[in-house]
Amino acid sequence: AQSVSQHNHHVILSEAASLELGCNYSYGGTVNLFWYVQYPGQHLQLLLKYFSGDPLVKGIKGFEAEFIKSKFSFNLRKPSVQWSDTAEYFCAVSLNTGFQKLVFGTGTRLLVSP
Amino acid sequence: EPEVTQTPSHQVTQMGQEVILRCVPISNHLYFYWYRQILGQKVEFLVSFYNNEISEKSEIFDDQFSVERPDGSNFTLKIRSTKLEDSAMYFCASSEDSVRSGNTIYFGEGSWLTVV
Numbered sequence: 001a002q003s004v005s006q007h008n009h010h011v012i013l014s015e016a017a018s019l020e021l022g023c024n025y026s027y028g029g030t031v032n033l034f035w036y037v038q039y040p041g042q043h044l045q046l047l048l049k050y051f052s053g054d055p056l057v058k059g060i061k062g063f064e065a066e067f068i069k070s071k072f073s074f075n076l077r078k079p080s081v082q083w084s085d086t087a088e089y090f091c092a093v094s095l096n097t098g099f100q101k102l103v104f105g106t107g108t109r110l111l112v113s114p
Numbered sequence: 115e116p117e118v119t120q121t122p123s124h125q126v127t128q129m130g131q132e133v134i135l136r137c138v139p140i141s142n143h144l145y146f147y148w149y150r151q152i153l154g155q156k157v158e159f160l161v162s163f164y165n166n167e168i169s170e171k172s173e174i175f176d177d178q179f180s181v182e183r184p185d186g187s188n189f190t191l192k193i194r195s196t197k198l199e200d201s202a203m204y205f206c207a208s209s210e211d212s213v214r215s216g217n218t219i220y221f222g223e224g225s226w227l228t229v230v
Contacts, residue, residue, distance in 0.1 A: 032213065036221075043118070044157075044205065044221035051216045090157060094213045100145060100170055102219060103160035 002027035003091050006105035013081050021076040021108050023065075023091030033074040034092040034102065035065055044090065050074065061085070083114045094107050118142040118222035120206050126228045127196055135191045135225045137206030146189045147207040147219065148181065150174075157205065163189065165210075196229045203227075 005024045013019060019053040025031060035047040048059025055067040065076045076092060088109050119138045127133050139146050148160040163181055178194045189208075193200055203224040211217045211218040 015170070021227075032216070034218075043223040046218050046220075049216075049218060100147070100162040100164075100213050101172070102149075102157075103159070104149075104157040106156050 002031075002095065002103050004091055004093055004103050004105035006089075006108050008108045009106065011108055011110045013110070015083055015114055016080050017112075018066065018071075019076070019078040019081045019085070019110070021091075021110070022070050023074045023076065023105060025074070025091075025093045025103075026096065027093065029095060031109055032094045032111060033062070033065070033067060034094070035059065035074075036090045036092060036104075037078050037087045038090065038107075039087045047076070047089075055103055081112045083112050085110045086110060116220075118206055118208055118220050120204075120222040120225050121222065122225055124226045126230060128197060129229055130195050133193045133196055133200075133227060135193075135204050135206070136225070137189045137191070137222060139189055139206065139208030140210075140220055141187070143208035143210050143220075145169075145209045145212060145217075145219075146181075146183070147209075148191045149205040149207060149221075150202040150204040151205070151224075152199075153160060160191075160204075167223070178189050193227075196227075198229050201229045 007022045033050040036044045050057045050067045058064045088107045090107045091105040123134045146163040151157045161175045162169045180192045206222040207219045209217045211220045
């Protein structure tokens with residue numbers, strides 16, 4: 001079965017620091033990739049997604065992610081974080097055939113100190 | 115921006131009781147989902163629903179669970195006889211079309227179920 005790994009469970013950064021959150025998946029076929037964010041007390045919101053085309057995907061709020069097929073990775077990046085980026089970040093995968101479900105990683109809690 | 119809404123936001127129930135969690139998906143969406151997140155664990159897929167029937171379900175979605183779209187707007191998850199291990203945040207979600215077609219799944223804020 002496909003799985004998603006997020007290696008950083010907790011990340012603490014100061015404002016203006018650069019962010020990279022790792023995401024790896026295990027599936028040999030074609031996948032669709034997502035990053036969701038959950039701000040405190042709010043619902044899961046889509047940050048960005050990859051379905052096809054340019055492997056460098058730009059999302060909302062200055063986030064981007066790069067799909068590296070050879071590494072089965074879809075790391076999330078932001079050059080300069082803000083206090084308002086404090087949230088939990090989830091990587092998710094869906095297969096490009098058949099199934100409707102998303103398989104989520106365990107999430108990474110990001111705390112940005114002012 | 116249209117939202118998926120869920121009620122209740124928090125429910126405490128006694129073990130063995132039936133619980134119904136309610137959701138109003140985004141109005142033009144055709145695919146509906148329930149996911150859950152046990153405290154400290156991953157968000158897990160439970161079930162997807164399309165064209166008034168279940169299109170896929172996980173091994174978690176056993177006979178104690180059921181889903182229904184009783185009218186044109188609501189989508190419900192029923193847990194027939196709750197167990198302690200059902201305590202979790204339950205997320206409803208919807209998408210305009212299938213995920214494999216490139217569509218985004220939109221999530222609600224969740225219903226936190228505590229079974230005591």
